[in-house]
Amino acid sequence: MLKSRHNNLYIWFFWTYFRLLQRVYFRKMSFISEVVIPEDQSVLLFQNHFSWWDGYWSYRLSRQVFKRKFHVMMDEENLRKRMFLNHVGVFSVQKNSRDLFNSLTYTSEILKDPKNLVTIYPNGAMLTQHQQTLPFLGGVDRIVKGETSHFTIVMAVFLTDYFGFARPEIRIYLETYSGERTIVALEKAYHEFYHASIAKQTE
Numbered sequence: 001m002l003k004s005r006h007n008n009l010y011i012w013f014f015w016t017y018f019r020l021l022q023r024v025y026f027r028k029m030s031f032i033s034e035v036v037i038p039e040d041q042s043v044l045l046f047q048n049h050f051s052w053w054d055g056y057w058s059y060r061l062s063r064q065v066f067k068r069k070f071h072v073m074m075d076e077e078n079l080r081k082r083m084f085l086n087h088v089g090v091f092s093v094q095k096n097s098r099d100l101f102n103s104l105t106y107t108s109e110i111l112k113d114p115k116n117l118v119t120i121y122p123n124g125a126m127l128t129q130h131q132q133t134l135p136f137l138g139g140v141d142r143i144v145k146g147e148t149s150h151f152t153i154v155m156a157v158f159l160t161d162y163f164g165f166a167r168p169e170i171r172i173y174l175e176t177y178s179g180e181r182t183i184v185a186l187e188k189a190y191h192e193f194y195h196a197s198i199a200k201q202t203e
Contacts, residue, residue, distance in 0.1 A: 002092040010087035018056040027167040033174035047156040049121035050129040058119040068117035111151040141183040153177040157197040173197035
């Protein structure tokens with residue numbers, strides 16, 4: 001697996017470049033959240049994955065909302081095609097290989113430091129935001145089971161709409177998860193939050 005690295009020059013370029021792009025392509029970004037994270041806890045962020053922008057939005061959350069060091073899990077084949085992302089906190093996973101265990105163990109190690117945030121796209125693929133179900137892939141349970149009181153689980157839903165304007169608005173819905181730490185319970189809670197977010201979007 002490829003472990004994440006954090007190069008200040010790459011991070012500066014990544015942040016500056018995508019902020020400029022966002023100003024061009026999006027009218028507004030809104031956060032709908034009452035999430036408060038204790039300072040002594042890291043963050044495990046579960047996020048829907050529907051666009052090319054998702055990694056940047058995850059990074060922006062880590063930097064501006066959670067104020068923690070950014071890490072995100074990415075398919076190794078795609079990461080090797082975009083190795084500059086490795087320098088801003090992206091690490092690899094191979095879903096159908098023995099190396100999967102190494103990536104999950106590495107994720108657990110990252111979460112032991114309260115200064116860190118790890119983003120996971122639990123369905124493991126890019127899906128339209130109109131998808132009604134987002135099945136969680138196996139492996140998540142290896143991260144969340146056992147002694148996990150040192151990190152907070154946060155669910156994130158990203159939705160875009162135009163609302164009568166030429167450029168879309170991105171709305172980010174956030175909620176802390178406090179239920180049972182099993183993949184079945186997490187998947188159920190995420191689906192409920194996802195549909196609740198869509199309901200708020202249409203009010």
